[in-house]
Amino acid sequence: MVSVININKSYGTLQALQNLSFEVNRGEIYGIIGPDGAGKTTLFRILTTLLLADSGMAFVDRLDVEKDYKQIRNIIGYMPGKFSLYQDMTVEENLDFFATVYNTTIQENYYLIEDIYKQIEPFKNRRAGKLSGGMKQKLALSCALIHKPTVLFLDEPTTGVDPVSRKEFWEMLKRLKNQGITILVSTPYMDEAKLCDRIALIQNGRFLKVDTPKNIVAQFTEALWSVKSSKMHRLLKDLRSHPEIITSFSFGESYHITINGTLKKEILFDYLIHHGHSEIEINPIQPSVEDCFMFFSKSN
């Protein structure tokens, strides 16, 4: 549905995208996971015909993003990371406007947005600028869907949205996928990755890995431990100076470390006590997508 072949884009000396190639299949939710500044928005802007790549080719539904941009604009829906609807127009006026712009009406494709739109319908006479973050996001999604696109591009749709709305939002995406819409979604939240059919881990304009979330986690073959102690700040330094620990990253309240095969839990325990730590907790854990991302980004 979407194919990208050797795309390059740079802003001055900064290489935003480096030789990127990938394929998105029809009807899948394809997640592009990476930190801020990894090149996600640049990639989306190229695919939505807003930006030209320096070199390489990209196709959306077999249409060239450079030559056939006019046709592409009819079949894609784009929700930019920043709320980009008219804040001084009401919810209904915005939706109506975008329907008109695509030469359609709200009624025609109402079934597609019904689930989403009926949640904001009570506020249809409120100006878009006065909506809460979650409602803005629902309105933006409605507007991006009103012309029944075949491919939907969502650039960080859940940034700045509360956890409940985020969960609802992903459920909506599942339903849209069942309607046959291909969805490309970017997010900096690793926990959302497992909700995608396939994910691409992106960093510094390069894909680290592309696979299903399950396979990506399965590729993580190192032993992974979670470590805690009473002196968390010193702990990271001490862990990093241990010769048999390969990586150590901060994960919320604990550190996740990968070790080479020979290190034993008890030996690490003694090592940490020796360095003056107390209340030490060391537990082997299952890796998450985030662990994979950190590990792969380090080993690249």
Add this chain to the structure above:
Amino acid sequence: MIRFLVEKEFKQIFRNSFVPKLIVAMPVLMMLVLPWAANQEVKGVKMSIVDNDNSTFSERLIHKLDASSYFRIVDFSPTNDKALNSIEIGDADIILEIQSGFERELVKTGFSKVMISANAVNAMKAGLSSSYLASILMDYVAELRNEHGGINKGINILVIEPTFKFNPRLDYKVFMIPALMVMLLTMLAGFLPALNIVGEKEMGTIEQINVTPVKRLIFIFSKLIPYWIIGFVVLSLCMGLGWLVYGLRPTGSLLTIYLFSSIYVLVVSGIGLIISNYSNTMQQAMFVTFFFVMILLLISGLFTPVTSMPNWAQKVTIVNPLKYYIQVMRLVYLKGSAFKELLTPFFALCSFAIVFNTWAVVSYRKSK
């Protein structure tokens, strides 16, 4: 398609808390307050002389006038009609007609008449230059009186009867009003749409429009058209106000005014689009606009006549579209100039429209 976009623009304009007030306040303020507040100094007035006497006295008077810094004698005409013609084509600003028998009468009766005719399209200039001229004449008379102690000891030897062409009551307001309409149209039709486009850039809404099938040109027109309409409504409103409050009606044809206004609107829209292409934020666009409006206004002849400017500045005004449009408005409004007399500003404005709009299109392509 464009109908919906324009409709949306109007909806947004009238929903804005500031713009509708501006649209009402600007013409009212400009028409009712500003014409009362201005002043001006006059120098280097171009003078045409009709010397019907050709005597020593008239010769001496002319030399005296030539020596003053206020006047620059540009031509000698055989008849008053010829001299008036040179005012009409813009070569002269003031006429001094010395009647035949000037010297004879002066010597014999002690009285003589000269006639001063001033082009009062620029009222302040006409008023001041005729009073300068009058005082030079008085001075000359005093000189004569000293030399020929014998000439009549009466109070007034010369009787001066100035008539002001095109603005008989020498009203500065009459001179300002057409020019203020120009300012209004510049702001409304040129810079508001530019700010509006940059606003969409800043809010990011332009991204959302750009991914839709809406063509770029249609989008831009949908931005310009509402302001063009508002601009013309306000212009008509101003002309109405000018008539109601100052009893000022265009002497020339309304059609000429609207024709030139249309071309001018294209010019300023073009400038506005260029600014919007190069700016990323409203703030940037505001500053750039402010900068250009200031400069263009100051060298437009709105407040100070172009002819009083130093040579280099006069050359700069050649590329100032405001100058031409102000010129046209004043000429048509006060002097009733017909289209065929306005060919220079017509071609100048047309070329500006072409150059700026081409530049706008090219710079848009680049920014993409």
